[in-house]
Amino acid sequence: MEFDAVLLAPRRARMIEQGFWHDRTINDELDACVAACPDKRALTAYRTETGEVKRFSYRELAQMADRVAVGLYRLGVRKNDIVACQLPNWWQFTLTYLACSRIGAVINPLMHIFRERELGFMLKHGQAKLLITPKVFRGFDFEQMAGSLQHSIPELQQLVIVDGDGADSFEALLSGPEWEKAPDAAEILSANRPGPDDITQLIYTSGTTGEPKGVMHSANTTMANIIPYARRLHLDAETVVLMASPMAHQTGFMYGLMMPIMLKASAVLQDVWEPKKAIEVIRTEGASFTMASTPFLTDLTRTVAENATPVPTLKTFLCAGAPIPSALVEQARAVLGTKIVSAWGMTENGAVTTTRLEDDDERAFTTDGLPLPGVEVKVVDIDGKTLPPGEAGSLMLRACSNFGGYLRRPHLNGTDADDWLDTGDLARIDAQGYIRITGRSKDxxxxxxxxxxxxxxxxxxxxxxxxxxxxxxxxxxxxxxxxxxxxxxxxxxxxxxxxxxxxxxxxxxxxxxxxxxxxxxxxxxxxxxxxxxxxxxxxxxxxxxxxxx
Structure with a gap:
């Protein structure tokens, strides 16, 4: 695959000089975890339908990443090839990304809700070489759907089926054989590692064009967001991150998959949102942080109250995706004892603004937060003139985490010569710099x-x-x-x-x-x-x- 990530190179020197790009990849971060805390719990994954709980230390996580990486290489996956992954929050999702990163392949996360219509377009547009999918999840036959789609997508050479019972199963092809011990494994893993400006993720977002757009991100753009995000929220190696939001969204991918590794922290995955199960998981694993949309917070607060089962370890709940009602913030604080943080972001950037832990609770339901370090925002009128505080207009942003562009859609990138991105949203900024999204020009x-x-x-x-x-x-x-x-x-x-x-x-x-x-x-x-x-x-x-x- 040839990537036209035209927004990266022009700002590289400035981002390095300003200290926002760190020229590291997830490989560097995982290797650092193995060196510093090899036996620490890295990942715990809960499977709702089977009851399985799978755990990895950092040593085991890196070993399995190497194994799956060599397995992918055996299947013909090479640097810059697209590996599509339509999985729930299963451990195989995390390992697929880490394995892709070991050999310079690019992961294309796909929501498990997608069916032939959405999936067919994305696989064709991204020219995916390999698709990893469940055999069955929540009663739907993903294997059958993938097989029917493969016939119409010439580039899609290989299907890998999680829980499959044939030769194309994830275990048979990737996680079962000890590929990392093969004579050529070390050479494969060392010769194909990507650089920090290589594309590492292709993720689709919906817009006004009627077709999904393929957002291209590098290690530098994603990590430039995750580092200030974690610092603002006071997250560190002691944090236990619960992620029930899909990892096929930036929320789950950046803050449930990548961030725990960058912090040398622990991640806990829940594949099906069920609030009673979430309470059990939080209490068992000592989860201290989570990020999800408003319905998750509503469900968790109601269920904790109804069942009188407190979650004292959960210190912070970052809520994004929709405005948070004031009554919900008040109730959640009283019932959960958890700090509620509001945020706004885009697939193209990750989180752009958040409130702070030090802010009054009111900020969480009256604003969408302050820009993260490395992010500038402004509100402009129809002529592009910057508006004063309090006046609503088009929201523009300029960020160190801005994406590399839309795959084969550079005319839609929406970034001007000065790197200002038109978000397509309407907002106002108050005198203290907090933004409030007031509407969407995107349909x-x-x-x-x-x-x-x-x-x-x-x-x-x-x-x-x-x-x-x-x-x-x-x-x-x-x-x-x-x-x-x-x-x-x-x-x-x-x-x-x-x-x-x-x-x-x-x-x-x-x-x-x-x-x-x-x-x-x-x-x-x-x-x-x-x-x-x-x-x-x-x-x-x-x-x-x-x-x-």
Missing amino acids: VIIRGGENIPVVEIENLLYRHPAVLQAAIVSYPDERMGERACAAVVLKPGQSLDLAGLVEYFKSNKMAMQYIPERLEILEAMPATPSGKIQKFKLRELLQQQLASA
């Missing part, structure tokens, strides 16, 4: 921290035989932050109900989390004189209906 709905690609869903909805006009808009939800509603004008004589709409999307292999959960049939769409649908009026109409219900 994306965030449901429980998951971005819903509105344009893609609308395009599919317009192909429904009963639909004349369609628009997808958000409506507020206490638990998920937002949910999606389909507003539809029908063709004469046609009918449509919610059950039929859901079945239509399912038949088109749409991920369940993307399917609208409400349907409104309208006689006509509110529109401008030029015919553009006025979504703000649809939202107002929807809010009125919800209020009167």
